[in-house]
Every structure is written in structure tokens, then in C-alpha cells.
Amino acid sequence: MSNLPTNSRHQAGLTALYLGFFATVWFSVPAAEQPWRALLVVGSVASMITAVVGGVVSGRPRGAGGGAGDRATNRRYVLIVVAEFAAAGVGAVLLAAADWSEYIPVLVCAVVGLHFFPLAPLLRDPLLRPLGIAMCVLAAAGLVVALASAVSAGVVVGTGAGVLLLGYAVQALVRAPRRG
Template sequence: MTSTSTDRRPSGLVTGSLIAISFGTVFIMVNSGGLPAPWPLVIRVAGAIAAVVLLIAVFRKDRATTGGPPARGFSDKWFRIILAAEVIALFGGLYLINGVWGRPSLGVAWIATVVGIHFFGLARAWRMPLYHGLGAVMTVLGLAGFAIYAMDGSDAAIGLVAGVGSGVALFGTVAVAIRK
């Protein structure tokens, strides 16, 4: 069987961007609901528009890009190790936060922190320096969510900073990646 340009695998840019846009959209949609009207609607519509614009830009960039070395990806040993550690940290931490300590408003801060930290490992494993910046931003946003909680801030404020902020960070990383 011969290979054609229509049956090629998606580039690392496309795959990584689709994941970032998907999770960024989830962060924005799920964590904007606690704000007073009309902000949840405004933020969700803006997030949806940004996601669509980024998707179009990613696929345009991919069509214009000519090959390159194959990307190390999901089959990489280090990816699997990093992902396993992330899943254990996420669900172990969420069990403690929700089930033991009864502090569900901290869930998004925990998720942002763990996801942020996992990007440092991915940056090293995949030689993607851009992920260091994303990891730093998401980790700081997650820790800021914990700080807001410690200062008796509202659940909506935690969601806005740690959740919506993380979604914006993911979208921003895609925007930077497609400009390169």
C-alpha cells in the first residue's frame, strides 16, 4: 500500500494543540459558572470562539508545514511514566481534597497545579521548551487558587483564577506554538 498525503498521521503540533484546546475549553466552561451574570456566558462564548479560531489556525498551519522529523509522542516511555504519575497525583489528591478534607472548591486548584507540574516533565521528555512556560503558569495559577482559598476567597474566584486562567494559558500556548 502506498502512502498519500491524506493518510498521514497528524503532526505533533496538531495532536498537542487538539489536546490543549480540548482541556482549555473544559477548564473555561466548567470553572466560569460561579461568577455573577453575565460573566459565565461572556467567558464561555469567548472561550468557544477562541477554541474555534485556534482550531482553524492549527489546521491551516499544519497544511502549510512540510514534514520534519517524526515527533516523540504518546508511545514514548517517559510520556507514560509522567502520565501515570499525573493520574495518581490527580486522583489521590482529589480523593483527599473531596473525600477526606471536604474541600471541593480546592479541586480545580489541585488539578491546575498537578497539570502544570506535569508539563515540566513533558518539556524535558519531548524537548519542548515552550512547555516549561506553560507548566510554570499553570502551577502558579493553581497555587494562587490555594492562596485565594486560604484568604477566604470565593469558590468563583478560585475557579476564575485556577480554572479559567489555566484554560487561557493552554490556549495561549497553542497560539504561541502555531506562530513558530
């Protein structure tokens, strides 16, 4: 059973495109030595392939649409994403100014996790809530690990966020209906 909106095939493609792209970005955060570095590269390549497949799926005709409801939804989506980028950007600047740059990935991961909560009802995808929870828990885990050990927050958060976003992107494609 699918919880995606009416244009679910198109939406699943967009989800895979966006989250596949951002998973690639997260996999590039950790500075790691071999063999870990090779696994991060594999994750990045898998994420980019997922993003490309998502682009192909989302690019196919999706039928009628583009009404006032779609414009209102698009506006709300853009506002949520702008707020996310603003919060992450301002927070990153503040952390850098306080000489706590190593915690920027933790902050960004938490902000990304939080932004999935208003997106879940907007995109009619309740599975975004567990993804948001997982991202916030990951941010907290990255902070704890960084404070309690020599492992950087970037390694924990970058790898974990890449895996979570890639996994979600793949499952969005898998649960999409075969026909639009």
C-alpha cells in the first residue's frame, strides 16, 4: 500500500532525485582513510545512480496538474526548504564564529531531520516523520560520539545521513506504482 500522493510516481522520482543527490553530499562530509573511504565512494556512486533514476522517473509525463493547489503546495514547500537552509546557514556561521566548526554537521543533520516534519503532511508522505526522527537521533549520536571519543561528528553524521537518505530514496522508488 502506498502513502504517496496521487502523482505518486512523479513524487517518488523527485524524492529519489533530491535525496539521492543530498545523500551524495553527506557521503562526502567524512574525511576517512581506506578502506572506509572506498565505502563512502561506493555510497556516493549508489546515491548518484539513485538520483539519476529518480530524475528519469520524475521526468515522465504525470498527467493533468499544475492547478492552484499545486502552486500553493509548491510555495509552502519552497518556504520550508528556505527556512531549512537559513537555519542551517545561520547556525553554521555561529558555530564557526564560536570555533566549533566540527559540530556543523550535527546542526545541519538536526535541521534536515526537523524539516521532514512539516514536509510529511505537505507531501502526504507519513514515512518522512520516521526519517526525520532518525536524522535527529543521528545528529544527537554524532554529538555524543564526538564529545566522548576521538571520532569526529562528521564521520558519524555524514555516513549515517548518507545511508538514511539513500535508503529512503531507494524505498521511495520501490514503493512507487509501476504506472503513473
